[in-house]
Amino acid sequence: MDELQMLRDLPAVANVSKDRITYSNAFKQVCVIRYLAGESPTKIFREAGLPPELIGYKRIERSVARWKAAVLKSVSGSSNMSNGEIITELVNLYVHAVTRKEKLDDIAGIANPDKANIGNAPHPLDEANVSGGGYISADVPVPSDAAAIAVPPAPLSASSGLDSETALVIIKQQARRIDELERENESLRGKLKTLAS
Template sequence: MRGGGSFSMDELQMLRDLPAVANVSKDRITYSNAFKQVCVIRYLAGESPTKIFREAGLPPELIGYKRIERSVARWKAAAIKSVSGSDHLDDSEIIAQLVERYKRALATRRNLDNMASGVPDLSVPVMSEGAVGAHASIGALDGDTAGIIIKQQARRIDELERALVALRNKLNKEVPAAPNVD
């Protein structure tokens, strides 16, 4: 395996079989919208793009590290631009908005799939035209994705708490004790 360049026939077939890949040609990959959305959310939550791709069955040695880096940067920029008021939001607020958007899209897709098959899915709320701002239930987000997001947020909170303790300790060392005046 090598990074970048043209794919062999075996590599093309392997890539076509992955849910993360919408389409692939000899020298171009089009990723599924769901993969792009989950990738951006996980990346903003602190995960490595290489790890995300590897877990999706997309080995960086085959895809190419530069291709992964450029794709994630492009998707991140588009996602941040799509979140209204993102100039003043931190990563966790952007993640929350993207997760809500992803849940609504997933619920809508399931509703459309169910209407097409004629089998109602009562676990997913029906999204009407007037429900643009409505929130889908957490059940609309698959358990693995929700678990990953929660785990990443917990890790980030832990990192921030440790950094805060370190800063407080550093501040306490730098501030000399007040002299005793008797």
């Protein structure tokens, strides 16, 4: 029962029973975006406090595959899109949903104590390669109730001061760079096949 309580306390987990774990929608979205950006599902789960030794490697793989399939259905035209383009579309959808939720919370007068603490949380883009050679190594802006989900342990430097709009621009740049690299890779594979023939 200790493990069940530990799981219930995690922001990534919506509900737990003795034979089932239901993950929060925010965690699912962040997980798929990071997975499409090239991160290991096991790493993402571990950073969210969900070690594979407890959850199970197969369960993690099946969950991410199921979430990815569901997300790809939600992105229109995804069958013709690269991972970079899909990531950009998902980030746009996600940021829109987060903004809408926060506006509705403000209208409803729902106090959100975590909202003020987001600026003090580790920033997910501190380790991202913004010059364009790498991949997105972190999550996207998350709703305040999910601020602790899957954020790498890099501290936010006071000088970086990234807001959600800047983070979104960086993520879009990285998604475009991923797309460029995928196309270049495909071109090189074609040339390699030609040389091998």
